[in-house]
Amino acid sequence: MTKQIIKMTVNGEVQEVIAEPRELLIYVLREKLGMTGPHVGCETSHCGACTVDIDGKSVKSCTMFAAQAQGAEITTIEGLGSPDALHVLQESFKEHHGLQCGYCTPGMITRAHRLLEENPDPTEEDVRIGMAGNICRCTGYQNIVKSILSAAAEMNASKEAAQ
Amino acid sequence: MKDEVTRDERVANLKGLGCSRKRVEDARFTQGKGNYIDDISLPGMLHGDFVRSPYAHARIKSINIDAAMALDGVTAVLTAKDLEPLSLHWMPTLAGDKQMVLADGKVLFQGQEVAFVVARDRYIAADAVELVEVEYEELPVVVDPFKALESDVVLREDLEGQTEGAHGPRKHHNHIFTWEVGEEEATNAVIDDADVVAEETMYYHRTHPCPLEPCGSVASMDKVNGKLTLYGTFQAPHVVRTVASLLSGIEEHNIRVVSPDIGGGFGNKVGVYPGYICSIVASIVTGVPVKWVEDRMENLMSTAFARDYWMTGKISATKEGKITGLHCHVTADHGAFDACADPTKYPAGFMNICTGSYDIPTAYLAVDGVYTNKAPGGVSYRCSFRVTEAVYFIERMIEVLAIELDMDPAELRRINFIKKEQFPYQSALGWEYDSGDYHTAWDKALKAVDYAGLRAEQAERVAAFKRGETRTLMGIGLSFFTEIVGAGPVKNCDILGMGMFDSCEIRIHPTGSAIARLGTISQGQGHATTFAQILASEIGIPADSITIEEGDTDTAPYGLGTYGSRSTPVAGAATAMAGRKIRAKAQMIAAYLLEVHDDDVEFDVDRFVVKGAPERFKTMGEIAYAAYNQAIPGIEPGLEAVSYYDPPNMTYPFGAYVCVMDIDVDTGVTDIRRFYALDDCGTRINPMVIEGQIHGGLTEALAVAMGQEIAYDDMGNVKTATLMDFFLPTAWEVPNYETDHTVTPSPHHPIGAKGVGESPHVGGVPCFSNAVQDAFRPFGLRHTNMPHDHWRIWQAANSLGLHD
Amino acid sequence: MIPSQFEYHRPADMAGALAVLAEHGDDARVLAGGHSLIPMMKLRMADVPHLIDLQDIEALKGIKIAGGQITIGAMTTQHELIADTALHAAAPIIREASLQIADPQVRYMGTIGGNVANGDPGNDMPGLMQCLDAQFTLEGAEGKRTVPARDFYEAAYMTERDDEEILTQISFAVQQGGYAYEKQKRKIGDYATAACAVSITKENGTVTAASVAMTNLSDTPVFSEAANAVLVGTSCDTADIKAAVAAALEDIDPTEDNRGPVAFKKHVAGIIIKRAIERAASRA
Numbered sequence A: 001m002t003k004q005i006i007k008m009t010v011n012g013e014v015q016e017v018i019a020e021p022r023e024l025l026i027y028v029l030r031e032k033l034g035m036t037g038p039h040v041g042c043e044t045s046h047c048g049a050c051t052v053d054i055d056g057k058s059v060k061s062c063t064m065f066a067a068q069a070q071g072a073e074i075t076t077i078e079g080l081g082s083p084d085a086l087h088v089l090q091e092s093f094k095e096h097h098g099l100q101c102g103y104c105t106p107g108m109i110t111r112a113h114r115l116l117e118e119n120p121d122p123t124e125e126d127v128r129i130g131m132a133g134n135i136c137r138c139t140g141y142q143n144i145v146k147s148i149l150s151a152a153a154e155m156n157a158s159k160e161a162a163q
Numbered sequence B: 001m002k003d004e005v006t007r008d009e010r011v012a013n014l015k016g017l018g019c020s021r022k023r024v025e026d027a028r029f030t031q032g033k034g035n036y037i038d039d040i041s042l043p044g045m046l047h048g049d050f051v052r053s054p055y056a057h058a059r060i061k062s063i064n065i066d067a068a069m070a071l072d073g074v075t076a077v078l079t080a081k082d083l084e085p086l087s088l089h090w091m092p093t094l095a096g097d098k099q100m101v102l103a104d105g106k107v108l109f110q111g112q113e114v115a116f117v118v119a120r121d122r123y124i125a126a127d128a129v130e131l132v133e134v135e136y137e138e139l140p141v142v143v144d145p146f147k148a149l150e151s152d153v154v155l156r157e158d159l160e161g162q163t164e165g166a167h168g169p170r171k172h173h174n175h176i177f178t179w180e181v182g183e184e185e186a187t188n189a190v191i192d193d194a195d196v197v198a199e200e201t202m203y204y205h206r207t208h209p210c211p212l213e214p215c216g217s218v219a220s221m222d223k224v225n226g227k228l229t230l231y232g233t234f235q236a237p238h239v240v241r242t243v244a245s246l247l248s249g250i251e252e253h254n255i256r257v258v259s260p261d262i263g264g265g266f267g268n269k270v271g272v273y274p275g276y277i278c279s280i281v282a283s284i285v286t287g288v289p290v291k292w293v294e295d296r297m298e299n300l301m302s303t304a305f306a307r308d309y310w311m312t313g314k315i316s317a318t319k320e321g322k323i324t325g326l327h328c329h330v331t332a333d334h335g336a337f338d339a340c341a342d343p344t345k346y347p348a349g350f351m352n353i354c355t356g357s358y359d360i361p362t363a364y365l366a367v368d369g370v371y372t373n374k375a376p377g378g379v380s381y382r383c384s385f386r387v388t389e390a391v392y393f394i395e396r397m398i399e400v401l402a403i404e405l406d407m408d409p410a411e412l413r414r415i416n417f418i419k420k421e422q423f424p425y426q427s428a429l430g431w432e433y434d435s436g437d438y439h440t441a442w443d444k445a446l447k448a449v450d451y452a453g454l455r456a457e458q459a460e461r462v463a464a465f466k467r468g469e470t471r472t473l474m475g476i477g478l479s480f481f482t483e484i485v486g487a488g489p490v491k492n493c494d495i496l497g498m499g500m501f502d503s504c505e506i507r508i509h510p511t512g513s514a515i516a517r518l519g520t521i522s523q524g525q526g527h528a529t530t531f532a533q534i535l536a537s538e539i540g541i542p543a544d545s546i547t548i549e550e551g552d553t554d555t556a557p558y559g560l561g562t563y564g565s566r567s568t569p570v571a572g573a574a575t576a577m578a579g580r581k582i583r584a585k586a587q588m589i590a591a592y593l594l595e596v597h598d599d600d601v602e603f604d605v606d607r608f609v610v611k612g613a614p615e616r617f618k619t620m621g622e623i624a625y626a627a628y629n630q631a632i633p634g635i636e637p638g639l640e641a642v643s644y645y646d647p648p649n650m651t652y653p654f655g656a657y658v659c660v661m662d663i664d665v666d667t668g669v670t671d672i673r674r675f676y677a678l679d680d681c682g683t684r685i686n687p688m689v690i691e692g693q694i695h696g697g698l699t700e701a702l703a704v705a706m707g708q709e710i711a712y713d714d715m716g717n718v719k720t721a722t723l724m725d726f727f728l729p730t731a732w733e734v735p736n737y738e739t740d741h742t743v744t745p746s747p748h749h750p751i752g753a754k755g756v757g758e759s760p761h762v763g764g765v766p767c768f769s770n771a772v773q774d775a776f777r778p779f780g781l782r783h784t785n786m787p788h789d790h791w792r793i794w795q796a797a798n799s800l801g802l803h804d
Numbered sequence C: 001m002i003p004s005q006f007e008y009h010r011p012a013d014m015a016g017a018l019a020v021l022a023e024h025g026d027d028a029r030v031l032a033g034g035h036s037l038i039p040m041m042k043l044r045m046a047d048v049p050h051l052i053d054l055q056d057i058e059a060l061k062g063i064k065i066a067g068g069q070i071t072i073g074a075m076t077t078q079h080e081l082i083a084d085t086a087l088h089a090a091a092p093i094i095r096e097a098s099l100q101i102a103d104p105q106v107r108y109m110g111t112i113g114g115n116v117a118n119g120d121p122g123n124d125m126p127g128l129m130q131c132l133d134a135q136f137t138l139e140g141a142e143g144k145r146t147v148p149a150r151d152f153y154e155a156a157y158m159t160e161r162d163d164e165e166i167l168t169q170i171s172f173a174v175q176q177g178g179y180a181y182e183k184q185k186r187k188i189g190d191y192a193t194a195a196c197a198v199s200i201t202k203e204n205g206t207v208t209a210a211s212v213a214m215t216n217l218s219d220t221p222v223f224s225e226a227a228n229a230v231l232v233g234t235s236c237d238t239a240d241i242k243a244a245v246a247a248a249l250e251d252i253d254p255t256e257d258n259r260g261p262v263a264f265k266k267h268v269a270g271i272i273i274k275r276a277i278e279r280a281a282s283r284a
Helices: A025-032 A088-095 A105-118 A124-130 A142-162 B007-014 B026-030 B066-070 B080-086 B122-131 B184-193 B237-248 B274-286 B296-302 B387-405 B409-416 B438-448 B451-466 B527-539 B567-594 B620-629 B687-706 B759-779 B790-799 C014-027 C037-042 C078-083 C085-090 C092-098 C104-109 C112-117 C125-131 C225-231 C238-250 C262-283
Strands: A004-010 A013-019 A051-054 A057-060 A073-075 B046-052 B058-064 B074-078 B090-092 B098-100 B113-119 B133-138 B175-182 B196-207 B216-222 B227-232 B255-258 B290-293 B305-317 B323-335 B362-371 B377-379 B472-482 B502-508 B514-518 B546-550 B601-604 B607-610 B613-619 B640-645 B654-664 B670-680 B738-741 C007-009 C028-031 C050-053 C063-066 C069-073 C135-140 C143-148 C153-155 C166-173 C178-185 C192-203 C206-215
Touching: A013 A025, A051 A105, A057 A105, A057 C104, A088 A105, A088 A142, A088 B026, A105 A124, A105 A142, A105 B026, A105 C104, A124 A142, A142 B687, B046 B122, B046 B274, B046 B296, B058 B113, B066 B074, B066 B122, B074 B122, B074 B274, B080 B274, B113 B122, B113 B274, B175 B184, B184 B305, B184 B323, B184 B362, B196 B387, B216 B274, B227 B237, B227 B274, B237 B255, B237 B274, B274 B290, B305 B387, B323 B377, B323 B387, B387 B409, B387 B472, B387 B759, B409 B438, B409 B472, B438 B472, B438 B654, B438 B670, B438 B738, B451 B472, B451 B654, B472 B759, B502 B527, B502 B567, B502 B620, B514 B527, B514 B567, B527 B546, B527 B567, B567 B601, B567 B607, B567 B613, B567 B620, B567 B640, B613 B620, B654 B759, B670 B687, B670 B759, B687 B738, B687 B759, B759 B790, B790 C262, C007 C014, C014 C028, C014 C050, C014 C135, C014 C166, C028 C037, C063 C085, C069 C085, C078 C092, C078 C104, C078 C112, C085 C092, C092 C125, C092 C178, C092 C192, C112 C125, C112 C166, C125 C192, C125 C206, C178 C262, C192 C262, C206 C225, C206 C238, C206 C262, C225 C238, C238 C262
Parallel strands: A004 A073, B046 B290, B227 B255, B305 B377, B323 B362, B514 B546, B670 B738, C007 C050, C028 C050
Antiparallel strands: A004 A013, A051 A057, A051 A073, B046 B113, B058 B133, B074 B113, B090 B098, B175 B362, B196 B305, B216 B227, B216 B290, B305 B323, B472 B654, B502 B514, B502 B640, B601 B607, B607 B613, B654 B670, C063 C069, C069 C166, C135 C143, C135 C166, C178 C192, C192 C206
């Protein structure tokens, strides 16, 4: 089948990959672009381990062909912070024990990032329903919710301080 | 400067035992820099994929691989015929049975591995799978273990005529073993003579550990050097190396097994699966690395399930409620092959802990293992071997007995608990419980939730329901559990002949930092954080200056791995013991440096001080340096130690849980209003990590109790093979948990720790289930089986006439 | 789970999309959000030699409210439906129902057009659209035509849409009165065990219009004329609701699945319908 060149911006860098139409975005990101942060968990769009941010939307990249992302702007966990300057959410998950095996964590944090962009001051219920597309088998979510609420508070506090 | 630092500050600086040290693993995981099996990519690596059986029971008439082999990019298609010359078409299971690696003449469950396709990439491999033509002749399917024992259909033709199994005589061609513990006649006599007897049959349904990361392996056979490297999702990498060596004939020193980061295990990654073997064979055949990673459907359909126990109990008591005897019979559905992961001598794991937390003088247990046309397995899903089943059984029997006695179930538990002064306690079914203080824990729990207040509220609710003012009932779920973890003493615990010790090897570097390697492997438990804490307190070097490494058999000492909450009880003990060896040598070095006798110095947090003269001391940093740069008479240079720890006994963590649940009688919808969990895991190493383990274990318990199952239809088709139907709760379905604790240290463990990861699952399942059952107790319910999904709850209500 | 090979088409406009459809007929399928189709392709249960991605077609996007009529482009996502405040003011039941579909990620991708067009009895939008008496616009080589949602569904995955047509927009009147979307499901991401959309208009305490439609209780969505007839002209008291529920239950034909047996589903359906009517009436 016709391979095509797919041009997309991933974590701020323009990337071009050659892919068959059936290649799933998750595998292109992981295997052709080396972004192994997002993971494959269920393959039927239930678990959210493969969540990446595409044009301002949280998307399960196992249920999207790379071809659909032609021209898109994509952020993965690798684009959220750097070793020297972690994202507030990354710090907060560490601080509040919001992860155990770490397999769901990249998708979880990437989704939480978009949730807080849309709703900077969520209630616990907002967080629980807003994170309902991401499954964690280890934590029981209590500390994930705590991590996200704490990150929101911290981001709001620094916004206020900046004003 | 030394003078300015207080002793408390020195203790804090260690980040040792008892502190909520933040996890060192999290930096890489939060940045997406974990290294899981599917992240491993080696030059020239090929991808393997399975042709699987669509039938639960069928004879294979023919397999034609021509079309698949003709596809561009396909390197090999392996079938049983290809594996037979290597004697790898079957493999031994951990339970003394054997299992097909690739279907040999017939298939015995849906999803069974029939052929292994090796191709350039995962896309071509998937296409080639479709092109392998398999001709099947369907055979009668047996999915019910009771029918299996009466059926003329022979599932395991390879065992035909074998009347003796790995665990004694077989009664029928579909029977695997009978395992008996305790005194049958004495128990029957006690029950026959009792004032009160309660009987119940319960089904603990089949489910699956379903870690978020599925199973997989990457095998790389280096033919130049004759070395095999095997990366994989292994909870027991050293055992995998031994098994791989025994099966392949490659000498063990030429095999390196590596468990990279593991995305959750929960028992699913203890066993050895056909995919691992096929990736090895394929790499040997092709001479390049071969990766196999299963998808979620394959995970749920073919890798090891958990539970599937039909349990029938009789419990007897005096009129006052003092329990006198317990009889338990289990029909255990093992599927097509007995691939349970239990210590060799325990074909039903530690099911004989089923007397629970109670002083039951006489008891008897018998377990019959049975073959059916279902996937093999029987692993311990977030529990020590079959302990979830045992605890569920006794905690349900207690509730049923309370109904029979018309007694409050909390009080019935209280009057039957093993008393504090009875420890160490010898149970009727053969265990020596090391320690416990059940009454204190129970009283604390009941007080914390205002148990009397809850019962009063429930009574009001029942009255309101009867008046037609509400359609919502309230259930109060109780459970008190005793786990048995830390397998185990080599004298009675082994896996494939390997004694279940564990190990730790420590090297102190000249500048006072250290590396410790263990025979276990973390799958999310945070070993790199917590084992460093044990060591910090033992050797006085800050946890932040200690690297913990696990999972590489070329570097780590031999150990039996991580499952059954054994890491802290066994490897944690090895860590403390190795640390004590370091400290003993450090003491001699310190004495030499301080020019006093060995006995005149003592350890104090992070240093050795001269007794009675605390201003004269040598820090561990100074001692480490001296170990490498001074010639000390009679002492070898360097500062290293290793310990292989054979535990004298298991440890027995316990806990008291209470769940308050509202149930919509009309729809079966439940709402967990409150969940209180008190855990006693002995000495607490890292309270933050303990709490995280409890949240997680309770959530897996919620899943199992409330909806998670592997269900089959009569044709042996798996009805729950994707996450649409297999219940993994999201943040939306899970409540906040209240955690609490008491501390009863293990008397035989070097630091008194008992293990905690599985307690919440073991105690949680009966607690959630009891909440459902308790809600309907006032309307005459004795028992209804899990999982308590909407329709089954509705059905229970319906059978009680609550919808009329 | 790897799909078979296919050709990918990404037309810029409707003419382009229709041309590909015309050329490949049965061998072509349109792709909206993909969260129903792509899993089926990955499981190799859907064979799609030609996939037509509609995402670039501007004409299929957007929500317009004018002249008492709401028009929603087929490629409008559930997330956009939830976020649109004008739509919420004009038809609040849309947000209430959309929030009960799948999970946030799926709602960013899942479209109203895909949800109504694919004919899956588990989808929530078809029943809702029947409740609202929506009109579906279908466009093919022969031009455009409009089919009422209430006439669109024939059987599971079988609809009035011809293979060479594309469902382009959905329109319905600005809503008056009370509404409710009630759904029981096992968990997030599940289809309904039973779900019901209700719209009720009252004047001076009397029901002047009622619309009851149900999801996943037959092989198509079920619009219950009988239940509506029972309610109109009543004050919607307990007995009226009971009669309406009884009428609605006559119209359903659930099948046993992992959610439970038929008797359970019928019973739960009765409860869900009742709750939906009660809530809608309380808002009317």
